[in-house]
Amino acid sequence: MDERLNERLANLLDRLEPLLPPESVPIDWHSDVAALWERHALGGRLVPVVPRDTLQLSALVGIDRQKRALVDNTRAFLAGRPANHVLLWGARGTGKSSVVRALINDLAAEGLRLIQVDRHDLGSLPTLVNRLRDSEYRFVVYCDDLSFESNDDAYKALKSVLDGALTGPPDNVLLYATSNRRHLMPESSADNQETHIENGELHHGDAVEEKISLSDRFGLWLSFYPFNQETYLEACGWWVEQLGGTFDEAAREAAHRHAIARGVRSGRAAWQFAAGWVGDPSHG
CATH class of the missing domain: 1.10.8 (Helicase, Ruva Protein; domain 3)
Structure with missing residues (x-):
């Protein structure tokens, strides 16, 4: 093989290497209770992690109503009963993320497994959900500090998984998300210019309806407020x-x-x- 061909092949491999998936990390859901989903050019991979703290639900003061609703929903899911996707929204520092992280410490023994997905990796969410479809375990897929800008199309993948796809999410997967915004997308005064009254009823314009439609796909909303x-x-x-x-x-x-x-x-x-x-x- 001549030197020029070798050089061309080496250059080609250098260009292809960034597109190759990272080395796979073995994951055993019997012992691994939490994982991160990392997107790459050919889909994504699950990376097992040890939860960073041992926070228990009992340590979270002042949010008893939210804890009770979230635990009840999660236990219904683990028991194979109907359960809702959950949006935890409200002020910063009020326990939204902590209560989700504490779930895995309290409920892992009951079969819960937690997978965290970064907002920037939501485009590959359908790939992740399909990978989990045939597992015997039950998963909460969790996205922290979720919000979208007006020109951000990543929310379409989330909408599809929540309610819009033909097959829908599998029975062993729920989505939990935290956000400072109830509707997940910024709202501007211009959005309300399309609002009108028809036959005595208030009708929102298309822009508002589009923004509301995403959060509506979460069946359980839990609101968090600053403490007194x-x-x-x-x-x-x-x-x-x-x-x-x-x-x-x-x-x-x-x-x-x-x-x-x-x-x-x-x-x-x-x-x-x-x-x-x-x-x-x-x-x-």
Whole structure:
């Protein structure tokens, strides 16, 4: 084989290599309870991961209603009963992501398996769902901090999997998503210009209907709001004591100042306060 041909073949391989899928990582759903979905040019692959924390649902203060609804829906799904796709939406730091992550720690023994998909990989979501179709396990496919811009077509893949495809999602797959937006897409005043009243009824324009139609495909909406003062302090006290500290009057006053400085009362703010307070040796 002549040198020129070898050079051309080497150049061709260099160009093809980025298109080849990464080396596959073996996954055993009997022992692997969570995985990441990584998209590549030829589809995607599942990468097993160990959940980064051991957070239990009991640790999440101030969201009892949301926890109960999510656990009930998930347990119905695990038992083979009808269950809904879930959209958890609301203010930042209020427990949306934490409650989904805690599910795997509480319910893995009951058969739950969790797969996280990055928003930028949603275009390959149908590939993932079809790969899971024949598995004996039950999966929650989870997308964190989900939102789309007006010119983003990735939401079409999500709509298709949720409700729009001919076959629909398999019985062993549910989609859970968290978002700061209830309708997942930005809403502008221009969208409302098409709204009109007909026979005494309010009708939205096509732009609004398109944006609403995506979130409508989630059968269960769970809303999360900033904590009031009492709930915030309860969360601060819980975390301070869990971390080995004492939530005395000085800690309460410091927690109150922390919320004012951050401009928010939330579970995340409570955890951050507790970590800083207990970690400071002057408070020991």
